[in-house]
Amino acid sequence: MIKAEGLTKRYGDKTAVDGLTFTVEPGVVTGFLGPNGAGKSTTMRMILGLDRPAEGSVTVNGRSYADHPAPLHEVGALLEAKAIHTGRSAYNHLVALAATTGIARRRVDEVIDLVGLRDVARKRAGGFSLGMGQRLGIASALLGDPKTLILDEPVNGLDPEGILWIRNLLKELSAEGRTVFVSSHLMSEMALTAEHLIVIGRGKLIADTSVTEFIEQASTGRVKVRSPQASRLGELLAGPDVTVGNVEEGTLLVSGLISDQIGQIASENGITLFELASQQASLEEAFMELTGNSVEYRAPVAERSAA
Amino acid sequence: MTTATVTPSVPTGKVTQVRVLNSEWIKLKSLRSTFWSLFAAIAATVGLGLLFSWGFASRVSDHAHRIDDAATLAVTVPLQPYVIAQLAVGVLGVMVITGEYSTGMIRATLAAVPRRLPVLWAKAAVFGVVVLVVMEIVSFVTFFGGEAILSSQHIQATLSSPQALRIVTGVGLYLTVVGLLGTALGTIIRSTAGAIAALFGILLVLPVLGEVLNLTSWGKHITPYLPSNAGGDLLSNNPDPGSLGPWTGFGYFVLYTVIAMAVAAYLLKRRDA
Numbered sequence: 001m002i003k004a005e006g007l008t009k010r011y012g013d014k015t016a017v018d019g020l021t022f023t024v025e026p027g028v029v030t031g032f033l034g035p036n037g038a039g040k041s042t043t044m045r046m047i048l049g050l051d052r053p054a055e056g057s058v059t060v061n062g063r064s065y066a067d068h069p070a071p072l073h074e075v076g077a078l079l080e081a082k083a084i085h086t087g088r089s090a091y092n093h094l095v096a097l098a099a100t101t102g103i104a105r106r107r108v109d110e111v112i113d114l115v116g117l118r119d120v121a122r123k124r125a126g127g128f129s130l131g132m133g134q135r136l137g138i139a140s141a142l143l144g145d146p147k148t149l150i151l152d153e154p155v156n157g158l159d160p161e162g163i164l165w166i167r168n169l170l171k172e173l174s175a176e177g178r179t180v181f182v183s184s185h186l187m188s189e190m191a192l193t194a195e196h197l198i199v200i201g202r203g204k205l206i207a208d209t210s211v212t213e214f215i216e217q218a219s220t221g222r223v224k225v226r227s228p229q230a231s232r233l234g235e236l237l238a239g240p241d242v243t244v245g246n247v248e249e250g251t252l253l254v255s256g257l258i259s260d261q262i263g264q265i266a267s268e269n270g271i272t273l274f275e276l277a278s279q280q281a282s283l284e285e286a287f288m289e290l291t292g293n294s295v296e297y298r299a300p301v302a303e304r305s306a307a
Numbered sequence: 308m309t310t311a312t313v314t315p316s317v318p319t320g321k322v323t324q325v326r327v328l329n330s331e332w333i334k335l336k337s338l339r340s341t342f343w344s345l346f347a348a349i350a351a352t353v354g355l356g357l358l359f360s361w362g363f364a365s366r367v368s369d370h371a372h373r374i375d376d377a378a379t380l381a382v383t384v385p386l387q388p389y390v391i392a393q394l395a396v397g398v399l400g401v402m403v404i405t406g407e408y409s410t411g412m413i414r415a416t417l418a419a420v421p422r423r424l425p426v427l428w429a430k431a432a433v434f435g436v437v438v439l440v441v442m443e444i445v446s447f448v449t450f451f452g453g454e455a456i457l458s459s460q461h462i463q464a465t466l467s468s469p470q471a472l473r474i475v476t477g478v479g480l481y482l483t484v485v486g487l488l489g490t491a492l493g494t495i496i497r498s499t500a501g502a503i504a505a506l507f508g509i510l511l512v513l514p515v516l517g518e519v520l521n522l523t524s525w526g527k528h529i530t531p532y533l534p535s536n537a538g539g540d541l542l543s544n545n546p547d548p549g550s551l552g553p554w555t556g557f558g559y560f561v562l563y564t565v566i567a568m569a570v571a572a573y574l575l576k577r578r579d580a
Contacts, residue, residue: 045579049417049418049421050417050580051579066422069321070321070322071418073320075418079411083411084412085407096333096337100326101321101322
């Protein structure tokens, strides 16, 4: 279990992480979501004791990370792409890390097989592709068979097969009762992997909720109607709390009424409907909706054109 | 590829200083740069040492030149290439730590040993012992090789010649401290280029500025304390007037390195990785 309380980090006068309080529970995959620059990596580095919080605290399984006598057995971490000396082989990298806490070489061979790096394990890590580097990072995270896993953007650079592999691996690890905390800036990836979400933007907590609730919260409640008599239907539906948008010829986007009411009105007036569908916000839309004001770096042209 | 999670018997082991030493030993010997740097230091010392000895012997044999202090020079000439060897050893000492900062490895290292200081002690100990052992052997081999060449002119020194044993042993000691000063500066500066510039600025440029200081009445009292002047006293049998003496001078050189290491430890512990 990871517990952050009022976690804050400043760089000069810029606040990268601003009073974050959250708990990551064991047994489920928890996604840590936010736009680039939202403070995800900084938060993860503070959990691992690599960065010192300006205020607040964070504990893993009840203790601050540095106070664990055998940290690799407690927490396995994959940090931003490569934390590997480019001149050393994957095998020696893992053996050196394992040595700090007395892990046997047999376990090094096991994790190398587990991540599928056996053929290149004796080659220098400097020649590794991004995907191979990620696999080596995951191997180091699993080395101590830790109760808690912290993975920063683990699918970066992986091919589709690798993405599927890591998705299943994370689900399996959480099913074994471990705490799994995975960051991503890709909502769609999180929707497939995570059950719980912690969403941040500009260092502040935006949502701490299950994936399902997250989508419902952000749903727009709009109904799409396609009809050959669209303009007449639009006039009939119009009301004080109802807005009718004309998407294209013959298609309306109605908010303020549910699909049942629209179907009823159409039927009463003898209007033919080709399509009547409630619009669920896509995950991406939900994410944009919630983090829209928290995106730090944005091209000016993209200014909320969807809304 | 299987997705089977290996749930093995991984015995829980505490992080101890001995384990961190073992880890750093594995790290040091698994990098090619370690071997290349040491090879450069060995080749420079032995190769140039023999070359200098040969050059000195042929000068002595040329009766046009009479060399008054041949007996004094016979001890130091073969070992003079330590000046070149310190470049390779110093760079390796810097890279022991900056190699981790430049590649990002430092974050993996400090996540594995979050108390941090055991990493610095282990790096210094492992690197220091390796350099000391290797360069002591190299120093003795070079000395005996060089003296064998000088014996052709019957001017060879032996280990029982005045100050010879101290100087031959001193080469390994001096180079070890140079390397450790590099490790300390590397930890403080965290960039390879910056730390190498700082190290050789201190060792090679400061003494040149010291020459200028020597022209002033007060500066004369400062130059003997400059790190490489003080450290170099250990390797000299013909000291400048006002120098600190071999062991006092070397003691100052060690003291500067200990201070640098203390600053490095403080910063390593405090700073974000």
